[in-house]
Amino acid sequence: MEKIVSYTSKNTYITLNSLTPNTKNVWIVFHGIGYLSRFFVRYFEGLNSDENYIIAPQAPSKYYLKNEYKYVGASWLTKENTALETENVLGYVDAVLKAETIPSDCNLVIFGFSQGVSVALRWMVKRKILCKQLILYAGGIPNELQKEHLEFISWETTRVNVIYGDSDEFLQAERLTKEKAKLKILFGDSCEIMTFRGGHELKPEILQNIL
Numbered sequence: 001m002e003k004i005v006s007y008t009s010k011n012t013y014i015t016l017n018s019l020t021p022n023t024k025n026v027w028i029v030f031h032g033i034g035y036l037s038r039f040f041v042r043y044f045e046g047l048n049s050d051e052n053y054i055i056a057p058q059a060p061s062k063y064y065l066k067n068e069y070k071y072v073g074a075s076w077l078t079k080e081n082t083a084l085e086t087e088n089v090l091g092y093v094d095a096v097l098k099a100e101t102i103p104s105d106c107n108l109v110i111f112g113f114s115q116g117v118s119v120a121l122r123w124m125v126k127r128k129i130l131c132k133q134l135i136l137y138a139g140g141i142p143n144e145l146q147k148e149h150l151e152f153i154s155w156e157t158t159r160v161n162v163i164y165g166d167s168d169e170f171l172q173a174e175r176l177t178k179e180k181a182k183l184k185i186l187f188g189d190s191c192e193i194m195t196f197r198g199g200h201e202l203k204p205e206i207l208q209n210i211l
Contacts, residue, residue, distance in 0.1 A: 013057045014037040014055075015055055016045065016049075016053070017053050020050075022050050023052070024051040024052070024107060025052045025108075025109050025132075025211060026055065026102050026107070026108055027047075027053070028057070028096075028097070028108070028110050029041070029056050029111040029112075030057060030116030030119045031113060031114075031115075032115045033073070033076070034075075035073060036058065036072060036073065036074055037056035038056075043204050044204070046207065058074065059076040059089075059119075060092065061075045062074045063075065075115065077118070090127065107132035107133065108130070108132055109132060110124055110135070111137065112136055113138060114139045114200065117140060117141070118140060118142045120134075120136070121142055125145060125150065130153065132157070132158065132159065133161065133211065136161070137164070138165065140179060145182075147185055147186055150187075155190035160187050160190055161191070163193075163210075165197070165199045165200060165201060166195050166196065166198070169200055194210075
């Protein structure tokens with residue numbers, strides 16, 4: 001018999017730069033599978049440090065990469081108990097946001113890479129988070145999301161960018177067609193799709209020109 005128990009847990013997160021009166025943009029960035037937030041945040045070092053403050057939550061489930069027991073990566077969710085684990089993850093992200101106290105005059109940018117796309121979208125939708133910009137980079141849209149889940153968003157004030165590499169091994173033709181269909185349903189003509197020459201990789205130079 002499988003039972004559920006509730007308990008208190010702790011987790012880290014990483015920030016880059018300082019939150020000051022000069023800060024214009026606050027990024028909440030969700031890494032992909034296999035990353036740790038302290039390494040993932042380095043992709044954002046090219047952004048103007050005076051104007052951009054980066055918050056990188058850490059996926060809670062850690063594991064050794066490549067069976068070498070040397071390098072550690074992390075995963076947000078799996079197909080096992082997804083609904084329950086999603087609530088755990090979103091509760092953690094809520095705590096991060098509460099701890100940071102983001103000023104209301106800053107532009108909130110929600111960014112997801114790879115597996116982080118699904119976490120970013122689920123958090124935004126379930127918590128009805130309003131942001132200035134939503135950036136979905138090389139990831140899949142959760143199947144359960146429907147257009148009505150996004151009715152709280154005004155596309156006149158929220159910009160949506162979708163980015164992926166033209167040779168991304170995880171976004172081959174069949175899956176790419178399905179993902180574009182989801183995007184059309186959810187965002188209509190309100191999202192800007194951008195491709196680059198490359199695979200499943202995060203290119204820092206793209207981030208510098210996307211705001």
